[in-house]
Amino acid sequence: MRSRRALAGAAAGLAAGLALLAAAAAPRHQQPATQADDEGRRVYDKWCAGCHGEDGRGDGPGAGPVLPKPRDFTRALYQVRTTATGEIPTDADIRHVVDEGMPGTSMPAWKTTLSGGEREAVVRYLKSFSSAFATAPTALRFGRNPGGGRAAVDSGGALYRRIECWKCHGEAGRGDGRSAPTLKDDFGNPIRATDLTQNWTFNGGASVEDIYRVLRTGLDGTPMPSFSDLIEGNIITDDDLWRVATYVRSLSPEEPPRVRDVVSAARIEGSLPAGPDDSAWARADGYYFPLVGQVIVKPRWFAPTVSGVWVQALHNGQALALRVTWHDPSQSPDTSWNVWRGRITRSMTSDDSVPADTTSPLPDRLAVQFPARVPRGMERPYFLMGSAEQPVYLWQWESEPRAAAEGLARGVGQFEPLAGAADTLASAAVYDHGEWRVQLVRALATADSANQLQFVPGRAIPMAIFAWDGSNGETGTRMSVGSWVAIYLGEPARAGTYLWPLLAMLSTGGLGLVVIVRAQRSAGSSKQPSDTADSEAV
Amino acid sequence: MSGWRRASAKIAFGAWVVAAGCGKGGESGGAEGGAAAAATAFPVDTTTAATITGRIAFTGTKPAMQRIDMSEEATCAQKHPDGAFTESVVVNDDGTLRNVFIYVKSGLPANLTFPVPSAPVEIDQDGCVYLPHVFGIQVGQTLSIRNSDGLLHNIKAVPTTNRPFNISQPMNMTTARTFASSEIMVPLQCNVHSWMSAFVGVLPHPYFSVSGADGAFRIGRLPPGTYEIEAWHERLGPQTQTVTVGASETKDVAFTFRGS
Numbered sequence: 001m002r003s004r005r006a007l008a009g010a011a012a013g014l015a016a017g018l019a020l021l022a023a024a025a026a027p028r029h030q031q032p033a034t035q036a037d038d039e040g041r042r043v044y045d046k047w048c049a050g051c052h053g054e055d056g057r058g059d060g061p062g063a064g065p066v067l068p069k070p071r072d073f074t075r076a077l078y079q080v081r082t083t084a085t086g087e088i089p090t091d092a093d094i095r096h097v098v099d100e101g102m103p104g105t106s107m108p109a110w111k112t113t114l115s116g117g118e119r120e121a122v123v124r125y126l127k128s129f130s131s132a133f134a135t136a137p138t139a140l141r142f143g144r145n146p147g148g149g150r151a152a153v154d155s156g157g158a159l160y161r162r163i164e165c166w167k168c169h170g171e172a173g174r175g176d177g178r179s180a181p182t183l184k185d186d187f188g189n190p191i192r193a194t195d196l197t198q199n200w201t202f203n204g205g206a207s208v209e210d211i212y213r214v215l216r217t218g219l220d221g222t223p224m225p226s227f228s229d230l231i232e233g234n235i236i237t238d239d240d241l242w243r244v245a246t247y248v249r250s251l252s253p254e255e256p257p258r259v260r261d262v263v264s265a266a267r268i269e270g271s272l273p274a275g276p277d278d279s280a281w282a283r284a285d286g287y288y289f290p291l292v293g294q295v296i297v298k299p300r301w302f303a304p305t306v307s308g309v310w311v312q313a314l315h316n317g318q319a320l321a322l323r324v325t326w327h328d329p330s331q332s333p334d335t336s337w338n339v340w341r342g343r344i345t346r347s348m349t350s351d352d353s354v355p356a357d358t359t360s361p362l363p364d365r366l367a368v369q370f371p372a373r374v375p376r377g378m379e380r381p382y383f384l385m386g387s388a389e390q391p392v393y394l395w396q397w398e399s400e401p402r403a404a405a406e407g408l409a410r411g412v413g414q415f416e417p418l419a420g421a422a423d424t425l426a427s428a429a430v431y432d433h434g435e436w437r438v439q440l441v442r443a444l445a446t447a448d449s450a451n452q453l454q455f456v457p458g459r460a461i462p463m464a465i466f467a468w469d470g471s472n473g474e475t476g477t478r479m480s481v482g483s484w485v486a487i488y489l490g491e492p493a494r495a496g497t498y499l500w501p502l503l504a505m506l507s508t509g510g511l512g513l514v515v516i517v518r519a520q521r522s523a524g525s526s527k528q529p530s531d532t533a534d535s536e537a538v
Numbered sequence: 539m540s541g542w543r544r545a546s547a548k549i550a551f552g553a554w555v556v557a558a559g560c561g562k563g564g565e566s567g568g569a570e571g572g573a574a575a576a577a578t579a580f581p582v583d584t585t586t587a588a589t590i591t592g593r594i595a596f597t598g599t600k601p602a603m604q605r606i607d608m609s610e611e612a613t614c615a616q617k618h619p620d621g622a623f624t625e626s627v628v629v630n631d632d633g634t635l636r637n638v639f640i641y642v643k644s645g646l647p648a649n650l651t652f653p654v655p656s657a658p659v660e661i662d663q664d665g666c667v668y669l670p671h672v673f674g675i676q677v678g679q680t681l682s683i684r685n686s687d688g689l690l691h692n693i694k695a696v697p698t699t700n701r702p703f704n705i706s707q708p709m710n711m712t713t714a715r716t717f718a719s720s721e722i723m724v725p726l727q728c729n730v731h732s733w734m735s736a737f738v739g740v741l742p743h744p745y746f747s748v749s750g751a752d753g754a755f756r757i758g759r760l761p762p763g764t765y766e767i768e769a770w771h772e773r774l775g776p777q778t779q780t781v782t783v784g785a786s787e788t789k790d791v792a793f794t795f796r797g798s
């Protein structure tokens with residue numbers, strides 16, 4: 001399961017750092033406890049208090065700028081439950097979430113770090129933070145998945161529309177429903193309507209069973225409601241709700257996308273695709289790259305919108321075409337997201353000395369970064385937009401005014417457009433139900449070889465991608481960043497062995513984004529989730 | 539069942555409750571007696587009971603009502619031909635303040651326990667607003683939640699002492715919930731329509747009232763005694779007064795809220 005690990009690594013890189021910091025800073029818990037709680041308290045103070053706070057109020061030193069914030073246990077609001085909305089969870093429910101963690105958040109999985117006994121003890125200890133646990137919870141009775149294949153997906157989809165999940169989650173499930181900008185949790189923090197096409201980020205788990213459970217119980221403390229009353233009121237059947245869950249599951253790929261190191265740009269004959277929705281793209285391999293918030297340079301950014309991009313590439317010996325696809329629930333600038341932007345800025349400012357601007361319209365942005373020239377050996381410019389000594393060459397696309405520009409950067413936020421070079425980079429973009437699809441095309445060779453990278457087939461060329469969501473207040477260093485990967489422009493005849501030197505070259509440090517280099521026979525392919533599920537076991 | 543109904547009807551007829559003037563949303567004191575009467579009889583001698591009445595005055599500048607943009611929900615917008623307005627501060631034409639929750643905060647003899655009325659308290663989601671906007675309920679009394687809009691609402695209770703709930707109602711339907719302990723006030727909200735908001739006061743007794751279209755309230759069937767009466771408003775804060783009522787006495791109490 002390399003892919004899962006790599007993805008989890010990307011998402012949890014930050015979390016791990018915070019956890020360490022937190023563990024080091026955790027003071028001793030002062031609350032009196034029974035002897036049976038001693039073990040639980042010891043585990044809690046050591047491993048949990050840094051985020052959740054020594055008194056369980058969710059205010060540990062590691063809690064600062066992350067979203068969602070660590071849970072305040074004193075209110076006994078638990079998301080992952082088998083009990084009705086508003087009910088406390090069972091011990092097994094809490095144990096489950098402690099074991100598995102909460103994907104899509106900084107809450108780590110503990111089953112490999114802590115022994116079974118330690119986890120059991122810490123569950124008991126968590127309950128001592130609230131008197132709500134004085135009563136015993138009753139688990140709901142869940143029916144069995146009736147199955148039903150494609151027909152179940154279709155009727156589940158019809159129900160998804162009829163019971164109006166789309167008002168929050170969007171018609172295509174990408175978290176872009178019209179109520180999405182207004183959503184906040186019970187603690188007043190802005191909260192995303194989950195992108196249902198990325199089940200590896202579901203807090204309560206990725207399977208049909210997990211999704212069904214969430215539909216029955218809701219996620220307490222968040223806007224996600226329970227749909228159990230529809231069954232109790234005989235308005236829909238239990239099987240209907242299973243079908244909705246089956247439909248939601250079908251929106252994500254079989255397996256989470258595999259993280260790759262190399263984008264292979266196949267050589268084609270004739271003209272390149274005319275735009276991002278040209279059918280030629282359907283035949284090109286897709287590569288997924290996770291992005292994380294930029295947390296190296298201040299102002300840092302812990303609540304990025306874009307958590308990953310899919311990249312496809314084709315060339316015809318004359319020019320290179322890139323198609324970058326990513327999910328962003330807003331087409332910025334969009335004033336209906338101003339509420340969101342205000343809230344996110346208020347919840348995140350604690351970290352920054354630089355106050356965020358909440359009013360001026362900001363576009364969505366994408367940057368594709370290359371070194372200024374194809375490197376000879378292993379060295380590459382600093383991944384975060386280069387340095388004074390070693391600049392990077394960037395393609396920067398913006399949603400408003402919709403255009404792309406080439407430039408050089410000597411450090412983060414230091415983009416200098418290349419004068420007169422605007423003509424060599426062509427762009428076209430489509431925004432569709434929470435998804436951007438952007439095509440960028442440039443000639444392999446250009447006149448200004450001093451400033452513009454000259455693409456050569458048969459060589460691995462470092463490449464990195466950054467993204468900004470204007471409606472999330474992202475601009476400058478408040479952005480999503482990816483590490484160096486590589487793009488390889490195929491040659492018509494040769495195949496196979498070229499990857500070895502390339503793989504040796506790839507090893508990326510910096511942002512805790514773990515790209516595990518693996519000796520692959522070929523660059524292989526992983527289609528975008530919306531196309532075909534990639535179920536290759538790794 | 540019909541026996542129950544009749545019993546509760548009779549008690550309601552006992553004429554103690556009905557708030558002096560309630561608008562569509564403004565409502566009266568809670569206890570309509572009821573079924574649980576079989577288990578617990580109403581513990582106050584109604585022949586000597588006292589009543590507290592009054593009006594909620596408003597001074598200062600009457601705030602402009604904010605128009606709600608319901609354009610995203612045509613079905614609801616159509617139910618408000620003259621537009622819909624937020625209800626956070628509603629000043630009546632006669633200068634009184636609507637939607638103030640008035641209740642007995644303290645002073646009741648500790649040994650009194652009150653029957654839970656069998657009749658539910660109803661809240662409706664109609665035209666993408668809550669009706670009523672402010673109301674009271676007794677601990678354990680059924681809250682009947684209706685969706686008359688036929689489109690998706692989720693109703694979410696965000697209490698601090700009670701347990702929460704978050705129920706989805708995507709079509710015309712009614713569901714029921716109860717609150718287990720006293721709480722002033724439990725906010726109710728819809729996350730699909732961020733402008734929807736209501737507040738429910740949960741009490742272990744029936745001594746509460748909500749100021750309606752004429753700003754009046756009435757709390758009846760009180761045992762004679764000295765009470766701390768609180769008037770709660772969502773924006774303009776709570777106020778309290780101490781009031782002493784003798785046997786069969788009706789006392790008028792005035793509260794004044796100041797706008798900015």
